[in-house]
Amino acid sequence: MKLLNFIDNGIVKFGVNTKNGVLDIASALAAVQASAGIRVPSTVHEAIEGGTAAVQALQVYMEEVEKRGGELPFLWLNEEQLTWAPCVTAPGKIICVGLNYRKHAEETNAPIPEYPILFNKFNNTLAGHGDDIPLPRVTDKVDYEAELVIVIGRSAKYVAKEEALDYVFGYCAVNDLSARDLQMRTAQWLLGKSCDKFSPLGPYLVTADEVGDPNSLDIKCTVNGEVRQHSNTSDMIFHIDEIVSYISQHMTLSPGDIILTGTPEGVVLGYPPEKQVYLREGDTVTIEIEKLGSLTNRMVSESR
Structure with missing residues (x-):
């Protein structure tokens, strides 16, 4: 559904x-x-x-x-x-997994993580399908990231990997927008990830039974119609059951919590410096994930 x-x-x-x-x-x-x-x-x-x-x-x-x-x-x-709203409007927690696709880690010359790299976002980052996304005046290096999102359906603590998918209500798509200059300013990534409307979410929340295997989904990002990312969730380093189980060992996951599971290769950051062209005013970004629909947003200048 x-x-x-x-x-x-x-x-x-x-x-x-x-x-x-x-x-x-x-x-x-x-x-x-x-x-x-x-x-x-x-x-x-x-x-x-x-x-x-x-x-x-x-x-x-x-x-x-x-x-x-x-x-x-x-x-x-x-x-x-419709004027769309985020498909999950009030998650208690927004947890993100960094460097979770093997080819993405390789393109950014990062070592393959031994454990999931976790950081968080806040509800100010939520936006809906079709929303305009303001490019913050404090950065000129905003990057796209196509990602699969897990939506938790049951309270989960110390969940075994073998049971983890039973705690998932469904899935959706997100564009985990990232201001790379702010993200890399310090060892903590939060600043570059938490600007307003940096997590457009949707268009649908699709129930887990309709999705089936979340680790074999085609995932794509296009900018102004040009394909920038095209991969499959099978390239994840830590799969969905591993992610849910791992996080639940350290904190209680509650219904409505969302987990952003990382992005595949093809982000601007992965290009050589002379070929990096970050998002600009007027750019239209579409995130498309198999069975989950297409999420489209346009970049605009931040209101002064």
Whole structure:
């Protein structure tokens, strides 16, 4: 199932992608009462926290609404008319894994990590599909990074690798934008990773059952239509189950937490200095991951 968020009159609303368009769940619930005993999640975080039972309730309810589709055509929205919000709106934690693709580590002349390299971002970095991304005035070296995101669905602590995927609700795409000059200013990467809107997330949150094996997904980044990154999640050094298990040994993961799993080769930083052309005003970046859809954002000058 493909879940999403959109903005209507300044309010974030919850939707589900269907063959008829995007079903506006709040409007549907106001028009069609759910059958007795069915508790339909009205926000993406209710769906995440409710897990499999919530997804099943959504599926049953959508079937009920579709039976009355001819009477209620206004419940289905055209994606092209949406103002998208991040597909996860309020993660408790945003955890990132650095240098997690073998060829990316090689292109940046970095040693292959012995353990996952972890850092964090904050909720100020979240943005939606279609959002304009302001290029901060304090940097001129903003780089793109196509990444697969894990969305945690159950509280996880000391989870074994063999059980780790059971704690994943679903997956989405992100552009882990990075101001390289700020990132490399000190040994800590946080400054270059945490500028406003540096984590556009979406367009969909796709449930784990629909994705299947997360370690065999095609992943691509294009800038103004030119392919810059094209790889497969199979090139990860630490795979999804290893990442979830490793992090859970050190902190409790909670429903709605997101984990950015690293980027493949092809980033600007990986080019020789004379060939490095960082993102500029007007550039359009699209992150495309198999089964997860395409996430597109345009770079703009920061408002003065």
